[in-house]
Amino acid sequence: xxxxxxxxxxxxxxxxxxxxxxxxxxxxxxxxxxxxxxxxxxxxxxxxxxxxxxxxxxxxxxxxxxxxxxxxxxxxxxxxxxxxxxxxxxxxxxxxxxxxxxxxxxxxxxxxxxxxxxxxxxxxxxxxxxxxxxxxxxxxxxxxxxxxxxxxxxxxxxxxxxxxxxxxxxxxxxxxxxxxxxxxxxxxxxxxxxxxxxxxxxxxxxxxxxxxxxxxxxxxxxxxxxxxxxxxxxxxxxxxx
Amino acid sequence: xxxxxxxxxxxxxxxxxxxxxxxxxxxxxxxxxxxxxxxxxxxxxxxxxxxxxxxxxxxxxxxxxxxxxxxxxxxxxxxxxxxxxxxxxxxxxxxxxxxxxxxxxxxxxxxxxxxxxxxxxxxxxxxxxxxxxxxxxxxxxxxxxxxxxxxxxxxxxxxxxxxxxxxxxxxxxxxxxxxxxxxxxxxxxxxxxxxxxxxxxxxxxxxxxxxxxxxxxxxxxxxxxxxxxxxxxxxxxxxxxxxxxxxxxxxxxxxxxxxxxxxxxxxxxxxxxxxxxxxxxxxxxxxxxxxxxxxxxxxxxxxxxxxxxxxxxxxxxxxxxxxxxxxxxxxxxxxxxxxxxxx
Numbered sequence: 001x002x003x004x005x006x007x008x009x010x011x012x013x014x015x016x017x018x019x020x021x022x023x024x025x026x027x028x029x030x031x032x033x034x035x036x037x038x039x040x041x042x043x044x045x046x047x048x049x050x051x052x053x054x055x056x057x058x059x060x061x062x063x064x065x066x067x068x069x070x071x072x073x074x075x076x077x078x079x080x081x082x083x084x085x086x087x088x089x090x091x092x093x094x095x096x097x098x099x100x101x102x103x104x105x106x107x108x109x110x111x112x113x114x115x116x117x118x119x120x121x122x123x124x125x126x127x128x129x130x131x132x133x134x135x136x137x138x139x140x141x142x143x144x145x146x147x148x149x150x151x152x153x154x155x156x157x158x159x160x161x162x163x164x165x166x167x168x169x170x171x172x173x174x175x176x177x178x179x180x181x182x183x184x185x186x187x188x189x190x191x192x193x194x195x196x197x198x199x200x201x202x203x204x205x206x207x208x209x210x211x212x213x214x215x216x217x218x219x220x221x222x223x224x225x226x227x228x229x230x231x232x233x234x235x236x237x238x239x240x241x
Numbered sequence: 242x243x244x245x246x247x248x249x250x251x252x253x254x255x256x257x258x259x260x261x262x263x264x265x266x267x268x269x270x271x272x273x274x275x276x277x278x279x280x281x282x283x284x285x286x287x288x289x290x291x292x293x294x295x296x297x298x299x300x301x302x303x304x305x306x307x308x309x310x311x312x313x314x315x316x317x318x319x320x321x322x323x324x325x326x327x328x329x330x331x332x333x334x335x336x337x338x339x340x341x342x343x344x345x346x347x348x349x350x351x352x353x354x355x356x357x358x359x360x361x362x363x364x365x366x367x368x369x370x371x372x373x374x375x376x377x378x379x380x381x382x383x384x385x386x387x388x389x390x391x392x393x394x395x396x397x398x399x400x401x402x403x404x405x406x407x408x409x410x411x412x413x414x415x416x417x418x419x420x421x422x423x424x425x426x427x428x429x430x431x432x433x434x435x436x437x438x439x440x441x442x443x444x445x446x447x448x449x450x451x452x453x454x455x456x457x458x459x460x461x462x463x464x465x466x467x468x469x470x471x472x473x474x475x476x477x478x479x480x481x482x483x484x485x486x487x488x489x490x491x492x493x494x495x496x497x498x499x500x501x502x503x504x505x506x507x508x509x510x511x512x513x514x515x516x517x518x519x520x521x522x523x524x525x526x527x528x529x530x531x532x533x534x535x536x537x538x539x540x541x542x543x544x545x546x547x548x549x550x551x552x553x554x555x556x557x558x559x560x561x562x563x564x565x566x567x568x569x570x571x572x573x574x575x576x577x578x579x580x581x582x583x584x
Contacts, residue, residue: 051449077451085449091442102439105432106451114432154451 002187003064003080003157004029005050010059012045019045020056021213027158027206032180032190034204034221036197038234042213043193044086047162050191051083052076063158078106080157084147084164086193090135097122097131099146103153121153125179141172145179152183159183161192165199173199197225209233257565261510264517265422272411281407285479287520288414293472293493294500294512295421300465301498302506303428303437304458306356309494310367311469313374314344316489318470319477320378323391326401333402337474341467348466352459368491375489390484393477402478410479417475418513421468425509428464437461441507469497503549505556514558519546 007025011018020042027033035043048054050061052073061069068076082103091099100118101111108114122128127145130138135146144164151159161180165173177199184190184203194200200207200221207224209216211233217224224230268284275281297311321343322336331339355366378385385391397405404410428434439447440454448454477483504515522545526538553560 053445073448074451074453077449083449085446089443089446091439093442094438102435103450105436111430111432111435150450
């Protein structure tokens with residue numbers, strides 16, 4: 001139930017800014033792939049292009065053998081692509097269970113069935129006891145979990161996680177790391193944008209570094225964090241001089 | 242569908258459910274008890290408005306697409322069944338299905354052209370659409386007889402959907418409203434209802450979860466148009482005379498939206514409650530003040546609306562329901578019972 005992702009020479013311009021500039025990316029099926037980079041590097045724009053929120057000016061996106069470059073987000077979802085939003089976008093008038101049930105609707109016969117599937121998702125992520133809590137009343141940690149649970153509810157083959165650790169406490173980060181590991185263990189390919197570097201280091205097999213819309217480098221977490229170009233991008237050139 | 246309705250009733254508080262059922266049933270009880278024709282007449286008008294407000298609410302409330310052109314579907318329904326009856330002798334009972342289907346089709350076409358427009362732009366497109374239909378009805382004289390209108394033979398007969406007694410009209414119109422109430426309840430608690438809630442709350446998130454928001458809106462518009470057209474046939478059969486002013490005037494579009502908004506959009510009972518309050522209010526004002534100073538009753542009517550929506554921007558029913566919830570919680574706390582489960 002997993003799939004590989006290929007992004008080829010992707011470009012996206014907003015007015016005078018080239019937000020994504022010739023980005024290319026390969027994510028092997030069943031792996032966890034990290035995307036890091038300084039603020040404004042174009043990480044979220046890249047995600048929005050992969051998920052279909054924006055259409056690229058040029059380039060291609062392949063999910064498995066399928067060219068999804070021009071598909072709507074909902075079509076991409078049906079093909080097994082799910083994403084979380086960096087700033088959680090819960091359905092705030094609904095409780096956690098119904099938020100997740102909406103993700104299950106595509107594979108459920110009835111609303112009751114969707115809720116049953118949603119319960120299973122919540123239990124598997126260890127947040128079943130918050131099922132009846134209104135989404136607007138959830139603290140940030142659980143909102144991030146809601147984002148993940150809702151995405152998992154669609155039974156994805158490829159999961160895009162946009163800074164799901166942002167704003168979490170230490171033990172919440174640990175729990176999220178464990179959650180992602182478990183999701184990946186079920187065969188889901190994961191691509192994650194993350195600022196929490198220890199999380200990336202412990203989870204990702206491959207890391208891609210983005211800077212000013214370009215791919216700076218790709219490799220194992222160890223190799224990437226020692227790359228002089230990466231250090232320069234984060235800390236400035238002077239450090240190396 | 243039955244199971245959907247039953248689970249719906251379990252879903253929210255029993256007091257709220259009892260009030261809703263009582264509200265729906267009241268006109269039926271009155272109709273069975275009274276033989277005052279003027280009252281029955283008012284009742285029938287009110288029930289047609291309630292059915293219209295419910296039809297409008299399917300799109301305006303559940304999909305939050307505000308149409309001010311719904312009168313076009315109303316007119317399409319009234320004209321289709323009437324023309325089929327006058328020219329081909331087809332019973333309006335069947336003709337209204339044809340009118341509903343035509344309105345749904347036209348609604349789907351309109352939707353595919355305009356539902357990508359957001360907010361006020363969709364609303365403006367619906368106004369333009371209604372105006373086109375009205376001008377068509379006025380000018381296509383060979384078919385519609387223009388402003389002169391179409392008259393239906395008033396000899397009572399069941400296949401012709403013409404009754405001799407006001408009460409009979411009230412009973413069938415009540416049936417229409419009850420069906421629309423049930424459809425609304427069902428829709429709200431179906432998979433479609435959950436999808437619509439998602440779209441209402443956050444469209445981007447809904448799409449990311451695989452909800453085809455565009456086609457969902459089009460189908461909801463089609464369903465809403467279908468029922469609005471059925472209401473048009475009921476109106477035509479009751480008045481036995483239709484003309485562009487009565488079934489295609491912009492007033493009716495605003496009225497059905499207003500009743501739903503005042504009662505509370507997005508719930509099944511809101512539009513019903515709004516109609517029950519506004520129609521008698523308007524009728525009483527016109528009767529009391531209509532002869533004194535021209536337009537005074539409309540000014541007061543308007544002020545009443547402004548006041549209600551200023552105090553209760555979400556409409557009247559949501560305020561009642563919130564009060565019931567508060568009371569329920571308070572009484573549970575007093576009796577020391579645990580909080581009622583949310584589901």
